[in-house]
Amino acid sequence: MKRIACLFSGLFFMLVVSLSQSNETILQIGEHEFTKGEFWHVYNKNKHLPNFTETPLEFAERFIDYKLKVVEAIHQGLDTTASFKREFNQYAEDLKASFLIDSAALENKSRQAFLHMQGIVNASHILIRVEEMATPSDTVKAWNKINDLRTRVHAGESFGDLATRYSEDPSAVNNQGKLGYFSAFRMVYPFEKAAFATPVGEVSNIIRTNFGYHIIKVHEKIPNPGRIRVAHIMKMFPRNASDEVKAGFKTEIDSIYQVLRGGESFAQLAAKHSDDQNSANNGGEMRPFTLQEMVPEFAFASFALENDGDISEPVLTDFGWHIIKRLEITSIGDYASNRNNIMNMMRRDGRNRTGEISFVQQKRKESNFYLNQDLVDLMKSKASGETDNSSFFSSLSNNDGLLYSYFDKKMSLKEFVLSLKNHQTFNIQTGFNSVEKILDELIHETIIAVERRDMAKNNPEFRYLVNEYHDGLLIFEISNNEVWQNVGSDTLALQNHYRNNIDEFSTPYQLDGVICEVKTRRLVRRVNREINRQGSDFLVQILKDNSRSPDCYWCETGLFEFVSDASNPLNSVKLPDGNRFSKINGDLYWAGVILEPQPIPYREILGHVMSSYQRYKEKQWVIGLREKHVPEFNFNLLKN
Known part of the structure; x- marks a missing residue:
């Protein structure tokens, strides 16, 4: 044990030393100090950027210039303007939220949602309503009722009949509790989770949502086919139409279908014959939909079409007869492409709070949190013996004992009782559950508030x-x-x-001629003989003529700049000598005229001039800042 204790104390000492070293001042500009930790944080972030080659010593100069500008901005009071404070404070608060979550728990919840998105469930349910803050007797009564119904289902009674007779979902009277097809984010989370966890043909365990108690029967599970875009031609008949009326419309849709099979335009026939006025004028095209967003008969017929452009036979729904043309189908995609959308939907339905709840639970396990279990047990015993709020309050309101603390934030039992009095939903008749719920909420709020307050100090x-x-x-x-x-x-x-830096705004040296890559020196000797025989005025043509020789890889004619560019044959090549034909690099040979640099007209290069002038102004400004503020950089700290 002594060895373990020594090891732990040694590790703790090393951690303290490491933290103190990272807080050492590496740069001081007047009263403003910047730490070694910040320097290395910025350097290491830049080090992973493409084409970053600076050493820490070289980067230090840029770091100094950067902080000089910051100090000058503060000196001018730019950090005190209302617009700056508003934007900065908003960013800081938004950023804090991302640090007040258990990222792993949130990521697991997001991946679970994506797993659910890949499937579709067809299910029914029975609901027995009970308020979230119901009394214990009402809660037990509701639970016994739903448990009895589940027992009867397992005994062989019809789920649909029981839903029609007993479910407290108003729609169950007409639909036997059937919910149809749904995927992720269509139901409250506890219901969704239970539905996807229950095997096909079986009934779920009893689950509780904010609506009450449920049991779910899963009829079917299918893969989610994604989102589809279709066009349709519809012959609409009235609701509750007789079979005779439906048959008349069937005759009409069949005749349209035969015309389509003969090659007529779907869009033109939709405009002429479809009774769906919302889509007829658009060639019958409908808004894209998922399987669960459309009546099942129409949806399944649409997704059954195998290829874009395929046309269905007439399809019957409660609204009429349809001929459907598939236009496009889009799959769900992978997790990465869905993650942002999933996070947004989790934020809307509240399940993203999982990350924050898990974060708080972790903090409650740390030594900085204290909960007086004796006082919790005292409240529990009082709650079971009282029937009205005032009696419960009076039995505890004079107790000054510490109920819980987190760092410097403390709450006594007396203060907690006062908060219960001010809580509109509190009712002692619901038992200790309501006390515990409010206590957990206050502890949660306290931990989050302290972590927000101290984040800049505690989180590098x-x-x-x-x-x-x-x-x-x-x-x-x-x-x-x-x-x-x-x-x-x-x-x-x-x-x-522009005038003072004319070299910067001039063309580079250029070769006006031809460049060839040769295989053998035999071609070079042949070109030289031709130049001697015909004269140097013909050397470009001579080299071009010989480009067809098997001794030549390739030839290119035109203007070539002597600049660094990987795609340029003269990339990083020094200017050749005055000869009009010579070797320039490896097996490359040139022929032609070297053109001297020429100024580019001012108006043609104005954008470049403006950028250059901005760089010049910034350089002069930084020189002035170094003279004004005199930065002191501890270069010795770069060695550690």
Whole structure:
């Protein structure tokens, strides 16, 4: 045990030392200090970017310049404006929310939702209503009732008949409790979870939702075919139409179907004959739908079509006869393509709170949280013996004992009883469950509030991210004021910059001629002989003529710039000598004329001039900031 204790204390000491070292000041600009930890955080983020090659020493110069701009922005009061505070505070609060969750728990819930999205369930249910804060006697009464119905189903009675007679879902009288087809996010989460977990043909365990107690019978499970876009031609008949009336419409739809089989345009026939006025003028095209969003007969007939452009035989629904043409089908896709949408839907139906609840549960297990179980047991015993709120309150309202604490936040039993008095939904007749529910809510709120308050102090990752956003906002604003603003309208300054840096705005050295890659030196000797015989004025043509030789890989004619470009034959090549035919790189040979750089007209290159002038202004500005604020950088900390 001593060895383990020594090991633990050693590890703890190393952790403390590591944290203290990361908080060492690496850069000081006046009263503003920036830590070694922040420097390495920013450097390591940049290190993973493409084409990043800077050493820590080189990066330090950019870090200094970056922080100089931040300090100057603060010096000018840009961090005190209402617009800055509003945007920064909103970002900080939104960012805190992402740190107040158990990411693993939330991810598991998201993946479970995607698993449910891949299937569709056809089910029925029986509901016995009970309020969330019902009294114990009402809760037991409802549970006994639903349990009795489940027992009768298992004994062989018809689920549908029992739903019609006993379910407290108003629609069950007409549909025998049938819910039809549904996938993820169509039902409240506990119901969805139970439906997907129950095997086909079986009845679920009793589940509770905010509506009450349910049992679910699963009739069918099928893969989710995705979303489909179709067009249709419809012959509509009145509800409750007789078989004779339906037969008359069947004759009409059959004749249209025969015309379609003869090759007539579906869109034209829909416009002429379809009774669905919402789609007829659009060639019969309907909005895309999923299997569960459409009446089953129409949906299954649509998804049964195998290829885009396929046309169904006439299909009967409660609304009429249809001929359906498949236009396009879209599969669900993989998890990555659905994740953002799943997270949004989880946010809307409340199941994303799983991440926050799990986070709080973890914090409740840590030593910084204390719950007085003796006082909890005292409340439980009082709750079982009282029948009205006032008696329960008076029995506990003078107890100053500490009920729970989290860091510096504490609540006594007396304070908790006061909060119960102010809680509109509290009713002691519901028993200890309502007390426990409100206590859990208060503990949850306390832990979240403390974690929000202390996040910048306790969480380096949050601190770095929020500082990045803070600095980025300030740098954007001050750079706009000092560098970017009015550059385009300062014509005189731009023209002077153009004249003073004319080399930057000129063409590079160029070769006007031909470049060939040769296989053998025999071709080079042959070209030289031809130049000697015909003269150098004909060398381009001579080289082109010889490009057909088996000794030549390829030849290219035109203007070639002496610039670094991987696609350029003259990439990183030094200017050749004055000869009009020579070797330039490996097996590359050129012939032609070297053109001197020429200034590019001002108006043709104005965008480049503006960008260059902005860089010039920024460089001069930073030089001034270094003189004004005199940064002190501890380069020794880069060695550790």
